[in-house]
Amino acid sequence: MIHHSDLLILLDDAEYALRLERLQQALAPVADAMLITDHATLYWLTGRVFAGYAYVPAAAAPLYGLRRCVHLKGPGVAAERKIEDFAVRVAGICPPARRLALETSVASYDAVERYRAAFAAQWEDVSVVAAGPVLRAVRAVKTPRQLQLMRESGRRHEAVYRRIPQLYAPGMTDMELQVEIERTSRLEGCLGQFRIAGDDMELFMGSILTGDNADAPSPYDFAMGGAGMDPSLPVGADGSVIRPGTTVMVDMNGDFTGYMTDMTRTFRLGAIAEEAMRAHEVSRDICRRLAGMGVPGTPARELYDTALAMAREAGLEHCFMGHRQHAGFVGHGLGIEINEAPVIAPRSRDILAEGMCVALEPKFVIPGTGAVGIENTYVVRACGPMECITGAPEEIINLEK
Amino acid sequence: MIHHSDLLILLDDAEYALRLERLQQALAPVADAMLITDHATLYWLTGRVFAGYAYVPAAAAPLYGLRRCVHLKGPGVAAERKIEDFAVRVAGICPPARRLALETSVASYDAVERYRAAFAAQWEDVSVVAAGPVLRAVRAVKTPRQLQLMRESGRRHEAVYRRIPQLYAPGMTDMELQVEIERTSRLEGCLGQFRIAGDDMELFMGSILTGDNADAPSPYDFAMGGAGMDPSLPVGADGSVIRPGTTVMVDMNGDFTGYMTDMTRTFRLGAIAEEAMRAHEVSRDICRRLAGMGVPGTPARELYDTALAMAREAGLEHCFMGHRQHAGFVGHGLGIEINEAPVIAPRSRDILAEGMCVALEPKFVIPGTGAVGIENTYVVRACGPMECITGAPEEIINLEK
Secondary structure, X not given: XXXXXXXXXXXXXXXXXXXXXXXXXXXXXXXXXXXXXXXXXXXXXXXXXXXXXXXXXXXXXXXXXXXXXXXXXXXXXXXXXXXXXXXXXXXXXXXXXXXXXXXXXXXXXXXXXXXXXXHHHHHOOOEEEXXXXXXXXXXXXXXXXXXXXXXXXXXXXXXXXXXHHHHOOOOOEHHHHHHHHHHHHHHOOOOOOOOOXXXXXXOOOEEEEEHHHHHXXXXXXXXXXXXXXXXXXXXXXXXXXXXXXXXXXXXXXEEOOOOEEOXXXXXXXXXXXXXXXHHHHHHHHHHHHHHHHOOOOOEHHHXXXXXXXXXXXXXXXXHEOOOOOOOOOOEEEOOOOOOEEEEEXXXXXXXXXXXXXXXXXXXXXXXXXXXXXXXXXXEOOOOOOOEEOOOOOXXXXXXXX | OOOHHHEOOOOOHHHHHHHHHHHHHHHOOOOOEEEXXXXXXXXXXXXXXXXXXXXXXXXXXXEEEEOOOOOOEOOOEEEOOOHHHHHHHHHHHOXXXXXXXXXXXXXXXXXXXXXXXXXXXXXXXXXXXXXXXXXXXXXXXXXXXXXXXXXXXHHHHHHHHHOHHHHOOOOOEHHHHHHHHHHHHHHOOOOOOOOOXXXXXXXXXXXXXXXXXXXXXXXXXXXXXXXXXXXXXOOOOOOOEOOOOOEEEEEEOEEOOOXXXXXXXXXXXXXXXXXXXXXXXXXXXXXXXXXXXXXXXXXXXXXXXXXXXXXXXXXXXXXXXXXXXXXXOOEEEOOOOOOEEEEEOOOOOOEOOOOEEEEEOOEEEEOOOEEEEOEEEEEOOOXXXXXXXXXXXXXXXXXXX
């Protein structure tokens, strides 16, 4: 008897067929087959993270090799601890893949070399194709099932954010408030895992910035910085007490389902500078405008250009997307990972398509006050505007009791 | 005026010189220079994570290129967004490195290719050497300053574990207890970040296993498994209610300083099976024995062999390091990352040396009861037993109130 938990493929048949078809359609023009080992992409393809290999021919059924959890069952599934053994089975079943797509942008150099050698030992003449562009394009467009999971994350993310004013207590530091939000979030079912493609960014559960810590440059390519609690993780909250006249920007983990939403809200303690209040409204205006523009076929860079023009028109360009250090984008695709396609940046070549998910985060850093602005996650629909799936109140809420 | 926070190198001069000297000594026989971009190694070398490049010649001062946070100052430091620009500066100052060590085991294939090409454009004839073995050996042996940070993490880790009995409330699920431990830990200063070298393992803040969930195989190469809350992160707590007659194994994040300790303790709800109580004592015995054996010069595999022999002698081999799925090691080095050298495994070639830090985790899974055993972090000393730096009480504590 096979239990549900013993199936390698956790997606239902139609969903699995749909994802596979999209992948194979994008793959066929550039390669004969793709080898997948990255957890995020294995999860995308099968509905579960597993340790092993997926070999996806452009025009035949996939084969799977398991390094661990060898009890898992399914068509084409076998236990093969080593890629060399998996390659032998693949070569016994499939015709040679002269052009083999490997995940060169995320797998290590040593891993890619070993994978290539394992298949070259079977077929001689194997040339490596970068799998990244195909996967980036295919994963950017979500299926209806994936959109359900995104919306579910959005609902629970929102439920957590609505409780933030009650979590604040006078005298708290940014980190103390963050810890209470983390707890509320975890009890609401947040998985905690913050998947980021590549090794350039690190973050634990999200970021809370108060006052001038919002202006501390960070080594990571996030929209905002923050000094962090330690030079081993220099980003986000730095232990500052939340002071009257400053803002608290909350940008916490929205991974409740394996598919994550991204949402930022700004709070304040008492009255804050007029410019900060105004910049926050500009951020909301930008989001509204961009959401209206975000129909299929729109170049992502046009959204960026519009956002920048609106910030400039408001006389706020100097503090748009940072003050001491500026981020070079105003939004990003997301789903299983926080940095998927499309990227909303000046030189982006991405074009919006139905089913894409995009986080828009036009933010401002006001020296002496802190960061202001909002971030929402949107779904691109067939006919505009984009659907906002992170619905917590957008105005700056006063934490003062 | 330069603030402390504006210095790229946060280590004091003697500490920086010591680490650099160790690296260069190990590097000289195999390569002319090493390029470092991995966050964990940059942090090891400078005391801070930054976005950029370190070029370390085997016999001259390092050069640093900054991709972000370009305000950072120091000898040999400049802003260079692209590796190609950094390579031009390096080539203008340093003689050609015919053998260039690159982090082929952790950097992506595309990144390594780009780095190689950038230096080959300056010097033609550049051959790539794997930096991994050199870094693994050098980072395994901690300096006195690093040991201080390890001990500090151990103290705070212990303080959190001592509070676990008070955090438990009747009827709790494993995840509800985990969330309270996470909160306590974060308020105690835990950074949360769980650095793991490579892409094969993922974990959020640690693992709590109760009852038969300890026997659920996981795709990750940890000592224990657990089904997890979601197939996107299939490890650890699965939402099971903690039931009378079962154990709760707690193995939570010990990163309080950038250097992390690893510690496991077992709790129970009421009386548990005699075999489980006995297996727990065998685990403690194994730790004591191995700690006594762990003098410089001891092959790591001898520790593994001894642990396995003791488990076998106790008639517990079938449930040692797992039951449905067995882990192939009994301990591991750790520091900035949770999986550093040495590895305590049957085919390990690592030899213990003074200053190494090792986590020993001889664990057993007793079907119907759960996981038992302990884990401690130890420092290898010049003479005599290893120093235990995770001192929470080792016996199974009853959570029943």
